[in-house]
Amino acid sequence: MAERATSAMGGENLLFLTDEQLRKGIEAMFFAYRGFTADPDRILETQGYGRAHHRALHFINRTHGTTVNNLLSTLGVTKQSLNRVLRTLIEDGLVESRVGRKDRRERNLYLTEKGEVLERALSEAQRERMRAAYRAAGPQAVAGFRQVLEAMMDDEIRRQYNAMRDRRT
Amino acid sequence: MAERATSAMGGENLLFLTDEQLRKGIEAMFFAYRGFTADPDRILETQGYGRAHHRALHFINRTHGTTVNNLLSTLGVTKQSLNRVLRTLIEDGLVESRVGRKDRRERNLYLTEKGEVLERALSEAQRERMRAAYRAAGPQAVAGFRQVLEAMMDDEIRRQYNAMRDRRT
DNA sequence: TTGGAATGTCAACAAGGCTGACATAAAATA
DNA sequence: TATTTTATGTCAGCCTTGTTGACATTCCAA
Incomplete structure (x- = not known):
């Protein structure tokens, strides 16, 4: 059995596709995701927000003026669920909701300065970990x-x- | 500005550490994790279970006879939270809880045959996606x-x- | 003008986290 | 032996964040 080989061989070698390797990858995803969310979670907790708020802030920041419907499909949640989060962010003055210009049924979402401050804090914490991981790898x-x-x-x-x-x- | 370069250059080139690259990585993690859990989630739904049950089944399968405390620290949840999940799995005959031999305070956890069947179904669905991703990459x-x-x-x-x-x- | 689309809101519910308090059995230790 | 610590289970109650269903409003477009 010439079964010993490293994945660096590539090509024909399919040992990296064994169930055992796949299970390791699954566990790596699970544990890494915990680390991935840990730092922002700590910040969010002090502000009384949750991960759902973080996600909303992130994508509103990424695509200024996005509509609720857009955000809905990006986040993959129901509008009722998003609405609850969005409402608190708007009430707290982190997000601004402007009536659409072309289509006045739509609401365009923007971060306020206050919203940008929190987004930046969350993002920096998360990027810092990513940066360390990227650099190490x-x-x-x-x-x-x-x-x-x-x-x-x-x-x-x-x-x-x-x-x-x-x-x- | 000789700033154009691919990350394949490696070494000195640190363009892969820009905030923009890190944000892309963050989004990739977010979206990929959705895919990662999507297939098992569909199966779990038909059985009236959730992700928490999947995680318990996975790690009990990985480390036969693990104790509750062990599982607790692996999963990173409270015992009350785990207990709720574990209790239903035991009641439904998917998990067996045996009194410890050496230390009779401990409970050693095992999958029953029925438990193994579900674990395998979940695992196979998840591995199938991982396998496709691995193969593609x-x-x-x-x-x-x-x-x-x-x-x-x-x-x-x-x-x-x-x-x-x-x-x- | 009317139908349908986009949005918001209310109510109710479930999963799955959390804390705190308490019970029990068994091991460890004074 | 008596006491303390550990492992586990359980009850109650709370929170976030997901769900569905029903319904109102606004307004574009046929």
Whole structure:
């Protein structure tokens, strides 16, 4: 059995596709995601917000003036669920909701200065961990990381994800 | 400005550490995690279980005979929270709880045959997506993926994660 | 002018986190 | 042996964030 080989061999070698390797990858995703959310979670807790607020702030920041419907499909939740989060953010003066110009049924969402401050704090905490991980792993590993994650997304979601990179750089 | 360069250059080039690249990585994690849980979630729904049950089944399967305390720290939840999940799994005959031999205060947890059936169904669905992603990205990308994820974990968690690979291969 | 789309709101519910308090059995220790 | 500590289970109650369903409002477009 010439079964010993490293994944660096690539090509024909399919040992990286064994159930055991896949299980390790699954566990890595699970544990890494905990780390991924840990730092922002700590900040959010002090402000009385949750992860749902973080996600809303993140995507409103990414796509200034996005509509509620847009945000809904990006976040993958119901409008009632998003609305609850959005309402508190608007009440607290972190998000501004402006009536749409072209279509006045739509609401365009923007971060206020106060909202930007919190978004920046959350983002910086999360990026700091990502940066450390990226630096430790190196650029080639990062490229692989991104490739695998992209391949893991649902097709519809991947389209949204790819569309996002063009909006704001 | 000789600023154009690909991350494949590696080494000195730190363009992969820009805030924009980090934000992309953050979004990739967010969207990929949705895909990661989507397939098992669909199965769980038909059985009246949730993600919490999946996690318990997964880790009981990974470390046969693990104790409640062990599972608690692996999952990072409170015992009250785990207990609720565990109780239904035991009542439904998916998990068996045996009094510890050495220390009779402890309970050793095992999957029953029925439990193994569900675990396998969930795992196979999740592995299938991982396998497709791995195959699409290739072994080198997978190695990078794992490196970055590992670097992203909390130190304490990484120790648990690494300890896990030795128990059962 | 009317139908349908986009949005908001209210109510009710469920899963799954959390804390605190308390019970029990068994091990460990004074 | 007596006491303390540990492992587990359980009850009650709270919070966030997801869900559905029903209904009102606004306003574009046919």
